[in-house]
Amino acid sequence: MIIRQFEPDDFQDVLLIEMEAFSEHNPFLYINFYETNRDYFLVAQAGGSVVGYVVGYQLTEMEGRIFSIAVNSEYKNCGIGTQLLYAIFDVLYENAFQYVSLEVRASNKGAQKLYRRLGFVPCWIEEGYYSDGEDGIIMKMRLHQPFLLNALKIKEEVVPIRHEPV
Numbered sequence: 001m002i003i004r005q006f007e008p009d010d011f012q013d014v015l016l017i018e019m020e021a022f023s024e025h026n027p028f029l030y031i032n033f034y035e036t037n038r039d040y041f042l043v044a045q046a047g048g049s050v051v052g053y054v055v056g057y058q059l060t061e062m063e064g065r066i067f068s069i070a071v072n073s074e075y076k077n078c079g080i081g082t083q084l085l086y087a088i089f090d091v092l093y094e095n096a097f098q099y100v101s102l103e104v105r106a107s108n109k110g111a112q113k114l115y116r117r118l119g120f121v122p123c124w125i126e127e128g129y130y131s132d133g134e135d136g137i138i139m140k141m142r143l144h145q146p147f148l149l150n151a152l153k154i155k156e157e158v159v160p161i162r163h164e165p166v
């Protein structure tokens with residue numbers, strides 16, 4: 001498994017993962033992110049396929065914001081989400097950001113658990129943030145050098161939970 005920058009040929013794979021993972025979609029945003037924030041648009045590639053992505057942007061001079069992260073459902077719980085997050089922490093840190101933040105649906109307990117495990121803390125609630133009225137939780141973390149060390153330690157191969165579509 002490798003983590004690398006998004007390339008235009010990855011667009012379809014990324015959109016398929018995004019369509020499966022989320023109920024709200026705007027494909028043009030991803031093109032826009034590629035054009036304006038390509039340093040912060042990373043994909044995980046396993047066995048020749050893109051199996052996950054993370055995309056972020058500059059929120060303020062000191063803070064990067066993770067816009068979206070998703071992993072192909074066949075490859076969840078293999079550590080790919082963690083590796084994508086470490087990789088984007090690394091890029092943000094190299095670009096002199098001191099903080100990274102994200103927003104997560106109040107009901108998305110699995111993702112919140114993952115973010116807490118990595119050091120994010122819930123900061124405030126954006127009421128009715130999502131188009132269906134659900135609240136969003138803003139989580140934040142200070143970036144520091146050990147993430148670079150962690151990012152270097154993530155070379156081990158990941159094995160998908162299952163290969164066949166359900």
Ligand SMILES: CC(C)(COP(=O)(O)OP(=O)(O)OC[C@H]1O[C@@H](n2cnc3c(N)ncnc32)[C@H](O)[C@@H]1OP(=O)(O)O)[C@@H](O)C(=O)NCCC(=O)NCCS
Nearest residue numbers: 021069070071076077078079080081082103104111113114
């Ligand atoms: C959230 C998401 C990106 C996480 O991706 P992931 O690849 O499953 O994440 P990881 O595998 O790194 O971590 C998930 C869990 O698997 C566990 N795990 C990590 N490596 C593992 C391994 N080798 N074997 C088994 N489990 C492992 C982790 O401990 C983690 O558990 P915990 O955080 O609940 O304690 C993914 O679930 C997803 O795409 N969800 C839908 C979209 C979404 O909700 N995005 C977030 C919006 S804010």
